Amino acid sequence: MAIYVYTTEQMRALERAADAAGHSYAEMMEEAGAAVARVIHMLWPAEETRVVVLAGPGNNGGDGLVAARFLAQAGFSVTAFLWKRPEQDQQAEQARATGVAIFPAEEDLHRLQRAIERAHIVIDALLGTGLNRPIEGTLADILKIVQEEQKRSRQFDDAPLVWFTEDPSFSIKIPHRLSVVAVDIPTGINSDTGAVDPATVPADITITFAGPKVGQLLSPAATMQKAIIVADIGIPEAVKEASPAIAELVTPALAATLLPERSLLGHKGTFGRVLIIGGSVNYPGAPGLAAMAALRSGAGLITLGVPDLVAMALAPKQDLTNCTWLMLPHDLGALKPDAIKVLADEIPAYDALVLGPGLGQEEMTFAFVWALLGLRAHVAPRPSGIGFIKEHATPEPEAPTLPPTVIDADALNALAAFDEEWAPRLPPNHFVLTPHPGEMARLCGVEPSYVQANRLQLAQQKAQEWQQTVVLKGAYTIIAAPDGHVSVSPFATPVLATAGTGDVLAGLIGGLLAQGLAPYDAARLGVFLHGLAGRLLADEYETDRGVLATEVAQWLTHAISALANIAGE
Numbered sequence: 001m002a003i004y005v006y007t008t009e010q011m012r013a014l015e016r017a018a019d020a021a022g023h024s025y026a027e028m029m030e031e032a033g034a035a036v037a038r039v040i041h042m043l044w045p046a047e048e049t050r051v052v053v054l055a056g057p058g059n060n061g062g063d064g065l066v067a068a069r070f071l072a073q074a075g076f077s078v079t080a081f082l083w084k085r086p087e088q089d090q091q092a093e094q095a096r097a098t099g100v101a102i103f104p105a106e107e108d109l110h111r112l113q114r115a116i117e118r119a120h121i122v123i124d125a126l127l128g129t130g131l132n133r134p135i136e137g138t139l140a141d142i143l144k145i146v147q148e149e150q151k152r153s154r155q156f157d158d159a160p161l162v163w164f165t166e167d168p169s170f171s172i173k174i175p176h177r178l179s180v181v182a183v184d185i186p187t188g189i190n191s192d193t194g195a196v197d198p199a200t201v202p203a204d205i206t207i208t209f210a211g212p213k214v215g216q217l218l219s220p221a222a223t224m225q226k227a228i229i230v231a232d233i234g235i236p237e238a239v240k241e242a243s244p245a246i247a248e249l250v251t252p253a254l255a256a257t258l259l260p261e262r263s264l265l266g267h268k269g270t271f272g273r274v275l276i277i278g279g280s281v282n283y284p285g286a287p288g289l290a291a292m293a294a295l296r297s298g299a300g301l302i303t304l305g306v307p308d309l310v311a312m313a314l315a316p317k318q319d320l321t322n323c324t325w326l327m328l329p330h331d332l333g334a335l336k337p338d339a340i341k342v343l344a345d346e347i348p349a350y351d352a353l354v355l356g357p358g359l360g361q362e363e364m365t366f367a368f369v370w371a372l373l374g375l376r377a378h379v380a381p382r383p384s385g386i387g388f389i390k391e392h393a394t395p396e397p398e399a400p401t402l403p404p405t406v407i408d409a410d411a412l413n414a415l416a417a418f419d420e421e422w423a424p425r426l427p428p429n430h431f432v433l434t435p436h437p438g439e440m441a442r443l444c445g446v447e448p449s450y451v452q453a454n455r456l457q458l459a460q461q462k463a464q465e466w467q468q469t470v471v472l473k474g475a476y477t478i479i480a481a482p483d484g485h486v487s488v489s490p491f492a493t494p495v496l497a498t499a500g501t502g503d504v505l506a507g508l509i510g511g512l513l514a515q516g517l518a519p520y521d522a523a524r525l526g527v528f529l530h531g532l533a534g535r536l537l538a539d540e541y542e543t544d545r546g547v548l549a550t551e552v553a554q555w556l557t558h559a560i561s562a563l564a565n566i567a568g569e
């Protein structure tokens, strides 16, 4: 079952279409509330748990009251406070009939405060996607009460950011006393832009309906939600497939379908050869990390094309004894255009290339990148002829035809530094560009803040303009295809925010390209496995800091195994 990411308008259209197809609004609300209750019941024991539901004027409040009813029926002790919602409201009446104590919030904030002080769970059902103005007055007062109590009680710091469907594959950490569970989105988050009202209370668990709203995945909203669970509210598959969405979420099920088949009769040639080109004196480790990841991806043969002194430093490293080496011409440890001569003969033997990790930003290295990509013929420095001796001009090698290639790190900076249009000169749908926001900003000639504020749209627009797959890294990494399709990674883990993890991702995608995946699919699967490895490591260490990029590379094998198990289910 595919999960899509929606704008607020797309979500409303989807609900309209579901309603028209016979799945009424009332049924959707019923399912939404039931899902919230189900998740809570899965994680907390009913008998000992006191729940306070804060219900607002719209459908979000309705969902909350449906959840209140199901929770009361399951044996939880439930109190609901209505804000701007009549007490005779249908959902409130039904909840009351099952034993939910209901009070108007406005009239007695002290009672509300006392209830929250004694509660284990606060359900935030005040506002959902209907937010349309700044939060003030009583609503701000209510949220302040929750926030203060949350601060007093919480152990929030290391809880990992996770994303999963209603069948949780990862642990959720429950803060010691008070947890905040948001219905659909935390109140105050703009579901389109990701803007956050200062009154917003961060949620430990957000249960979002049908699919994530795009704003949830953008900054700063992404930081206001820890675990996000996508709950099915019964919208028929056919309606979902026919309705527009802004992106697709890379779910475990989707990633599993992308795993390359493995023939029993395979040999190392079957599984593809990857050539990693990078490295410089200042960054000797980066190509090594890419190679480790390519090895772990299942590719058959990995070669590192690096300056010899980088090879000396890397060759003894444990995993890298499994690689072969290609020494490339360099000046003081920086690759130079002459490297093309060596590469021209070698490249036809490879199924994929990774270009960039650790290259450095020397002018001659950029010239090498341009020449390799066929952007500009390499002009050899003229030998200083003496006297009458005739210059013997060696013919310049043509830029070799490249296999599918990952362009990463300083190779992206080389593209950004190219003084003409590079995109039209590259064969279309042949490259995966893996910029982080800073590199993306340079490539697009905009500020990094602009990239972050427009992540999804910018990646989509540029992938189409450049006719290549773009992986815009960061929390909820975006993968955009040349044909306009966009996928979003479900992972937003700080584990991966450490030096070298980008090199690991580049090598991994390269390894998947070598196994025959198309650029967009290699990128989607690579980003997923990379995030999953980080997630598994965070669970293993029970912390989301201090994990090394080498470990992320090593754990790719665990990630692949976990995913293969999902695929086998």
Ligand SMILES: NC(=O)C1=CN([C@@H]2O[C@H](COP(=O)(O)OP(=O)(O)OC[C@H]3O[C@@H](n4cnc5c(N)ncnc54)[C@H](O)[C@@H]3O)[C@@H](O)[C@H]2O)[C@H](O)CC1
Residues within 6 Å of the ligand: 011, 015, 028, 029, 032, 056, 057, 058, 059, 060, 061, 062, 063, 126, 127, 128, 129, 130, 131, 132, 133, 134, 135, 136, 139, 183, 184, 185, 209, 210, 233
């Ligand atoms: N996704 C689905 O298929 C389903 C979603 N459901 C839930 O419905 C909400 C959206 O409901 P809606 O009634 O449109 O909006 P809200 O409940 O968020 O509230 C709107 C309400 O609040 C007023 N308002 C907006 N901003 C403010 C503000 N800053 N201060 C005060 N008042 C404000 C506005 O004027 C309206 O009166 C969605 O999130 C889901 O939870 C369905 O229930 C199931 C199907």
Ligand SMILES: [K+]
Residues within 6 Å of the ligand: 060, 124, 125, 126, 127, 128, 182, 183, 184, 185, 186, 187
């Ligand atoms: K909410």
